[in-house]
């Protein structure tokens with residue numbers, strides 16, 4: 001079953017690749033068939049199997065020998081692993097806890113994770129966070145929160161506070177964008193802060209996520225300078241760091257905060 005879930009994930013990843021690529025070119029998502037980015041020749045179905053085709057073709061187009069971007073197998077593999085992790089950790093876990101929103105909860109987190117993959121890759125590759133991803137994530141998260149409110153799984157007071165903390169997070173990134181004059185922080189990061197704030201929901205998790213994103217960003221920046229891929233002062237997209245630390249904070253945010261408080265009072 002796990003293998004099936006993994007391959008289903010890679011197929012979804014393959015679709016995400018198409019979505020990422022076409023939303024960057026303003027092409028029709030559904031109608032156009034898969035073509036080679038270089039020679040524009042149609043790719044037959046047997047050369048379009050997630051992961052395997054890339055390995056089989058050794059990363060080259062079979063017609064013009066142009067290199068196929070490593071981003072394709074990367075997204076496919078990431079999405080496959082994501083589905084597998086979700087299946088074992090998420091679905092099994094939620095089954096045991098038998099939460100009232102048995103199917104909604106795991107489906108929601110999978111939806112969030114898939115959108116994260118799309119934003120991660122587009123920001124990394126094109127330095128752009130597409131508006132539709134932010135809109136979808138915001139609407140999805142709000143719908144999920146309303147479902148929790150309706151089921152009595154979340155208090156209105158907590159929801160109100162989560163809106164307040166989201167406002168603080170967005171203002172924080174807005175001021176970063178404003179004072180750095182768009183260098184270093186794009187307006188895309190400001191927009192992305194809206195759904196991320198709603199997802200994180202509490203000030204502890206938001207603080208851990210902000211702190212984490214700067215730590216990861218600094219580490220990656222220093223690493224890239226050391227291996228001489230980037231010069232000092234060159235901009236990196238910030239979105240991927242923000243997504244990584246948000247993911248980490250969603251899982252371990254409270255634990256990190258508890259450790260931090262322990263160090264403070266001791």
Ligand SMILES: [Zn+2]
Pocket residue numbers: 036037038039040041061062063064065066
């Ligand atoms: Zn080609």
